[in-house]
Amino acid sequence: MTTHATSRTDRRRATEARILDSARGLFAAKGFDRTTIRAVAASAGVDPALVMQYFGSKRGLFTQAVQAPSSAPRTSEGGEAGDGEALLDHLLVTLGLKLGGLPDGTLAMLRSMLTDPAAADHARGALDRQIAGIGDALSAAGDAELRAALIVTTMVGVTIGHQLLSLTTLRDAPADRVTALLRPALEALAQPPG
Amino acid sequence: MTTHATSRTDRRRATEARILDSARGLFAAKGFDRTTIRAVAASAGVDPALVMQYFGSKRGLFTQAVQAPSSAPRTSEGGEAGDGEALLDHLLVTLGLKLGGLPDGTLAMLRSMLTDPAAADHARGALDRQIAGIGDALSAAGDAELRAALIVTTMVGVTIGHQLLSLTTLRDAPADRVTALLRPALEALAQPPG
DNA sequence: GTCTATAACATGATAGAC
DNA sequence: GTCTATCATGTTATAGAC
Numbered sequence: 001m002t003t004h005a006t007s008r009t010d011r012r013r014a015t016e017a018r019i020l021d022s023a024r025g026l027f028a029a030k031g032f033d034r035t036t037i038r039a040v041a042a043s044a045g046v047d048p049a050l051v052m053q054y055f056g057s058k059r060g061l062f063t064q065a066v067q068a069p070s071s072a073p074r075t076s077e078g079g080e081a082g083d084g085e086a087l088l089d090h091l092l093v094t095l096g097l098k099l100g101g102l103p104d105g106t107l108a109m110l111r112s113m114l115t116d117p118a119a120a121d122h123a124r125g126a127l128d129r130q131i132a133g134i135g136d137a138l139s140a141a142g143d144a145e146l147r148a149a150l151i152v153t154t155m156v157g158v159t160i161g162h163q164l165l166s167l168t169t170l171r172d173a174p175a176d177r178v179t180a181l182l183r184p185a186l187e188a189l190a191q192p193p194g
Numbered sequence: 195m196t197t198h199a200t201s202r203t204d205r206r207r208a209t210e211a212r213i214l215d216s217a218r219g220l221f222a223a224k225g226f227d228r229t230t231i232r233a234v235a236a237s238a239g240v241d242p243a244l245v246m247q248y249f250g251s252k253r254g255l256f257t258q259a260v261q262a263p264s265s266a267p268r269t270s271e272g273g274e275a276g277d278g279e280a281l282l283d284h285l286l287v288t289l290g291l292k293l294g295g296l297p298d299g300t301l302a303m304l305r306s307m308l309t310d311p312a313a314a315d316h317a318r319g320a321l322d323r324q325i326a327g328i329g330d331a332l333s334a335a336g337d338a339e340l341r342a343a344l345i346v347t348t349m350v351g352v353t354i355g356h357q358l359l360s361l362t363t364l365r366d367a368p369a370d371r372v373t374a375l376l377r378p379a380l381e382a383l384a385q386p387p388g
Numbered sequence: 389g390t391c392t393a394t395a396a397c398a399t400g401a402t403a404g405a406c
Numbered sequence: 407g408t409c410t411a412t413c414a415t416g417t418t419a420t421a422g423a424c
Contacts, residue, residue: 008389031309033227037418047391052419114305114358115225124359131363147375149363150352154379157351158344164308165318169325169343181341184382185348193375202407231400241409246401 016054019044023065027108032062032116059118066105066122087137088186091151092179098159099175110156111164127152141192151189158182210248213238217259221302226256226310253312260299260316281331282380285345286373292353293369304350305358321346335386345383352376 006014022043026035037058041048055061102110109126112119131152135145158178162170170178200208216237220229231252235242249255296304303320306313325346329339352372356364364372 034309049391058418111308114354115228115309120359124361127355127359128362131361135363143371143375145363146367146371149355149361149367150372150375150379153351153355153361153364154348155351156355157347157349160308160354161321161343161347161350165314165321167318167325167343167347168322169329169339170347173340173343177337177340178344181337181344181383181387184385184387185344185379188378188382189375191378193378243409252400
């Protein structure tokens, strides 16, 4: 009778994943401070102490939850090759996906980054890296990195307005219309001044 | 001996203002959740109970703190007249001021709006109103309001990246260079597509 | 291995002495 | 009017029973 279809460590991994899913969802919806271990445990159907046993602390749970691979598309952390035109296409496609719905891990970080210093550090690092990558691709003239920063912050602003604030005008606008209107603006930022 | 230079109600108003100033600063720096009544009272040099006596609740304190006139320039909640060109100038000047330093009341709202539902409602209302105003000024073709929303969210994103996240590239960039680079992008958003 | 019980602490709010 | 003392609650985290 020791041959079960699900071994002990399998079950352990399963509940661990269930806890991480619940945590991601709650962190994304309410942010770090307002998400309690109790609520995560209840949502996952386990005891609060078990969450602590597995992840050590609330911060550890948050870190693992936002970094976990989960089952969602990556957020373009890969090759930033090609010329400016291809780069813009890539950015707009990425933004289109973002507007369609961001993975909970990213939402959790976005929501917490203004009030939780650790999340702020994490977000700052990720955005700075993205800015550096785009800045390299825009290496044409001076101010390339500053222009890259404005491109990134623009997309962050639109994403926040749409996903986290639900601004009425943005909420029910089709994603492709948003990207179409945004394209000339990003092109202007991608081009060197003068 | 009843003729003091500062009457009783004068002193009351003075300490009330001091409490509001401390609250604004802390709410701006740490957000609603992580700002405690005790910390506000300590910063203002009064007893925590006095803060409750004056403002009833933490929420009441927050509301009065962010809405208080304070001694800072208004955030362009006034006449949105003129043609598109003048509007853009106005927006860029406003953004330039924002980059120079936002009033604590506005910072407090920006910082808390992603995690505190009440602050989110307040911010959504203010931004929706601003979008409607700009949308009227852009009444040229269709999508005017959506383009206005993108203009506003762009500025919000840049402001957050600069003031709240301190993205390294944006932090030490001169404000006038930022506005100069941003102008063509906002112009592109202000113009009807086609 | 899992959960009950509780420790240890911080917070917002209240009541009552001075 | 101002502050001391406290309540009631909710939090993370720990120890020990099952």
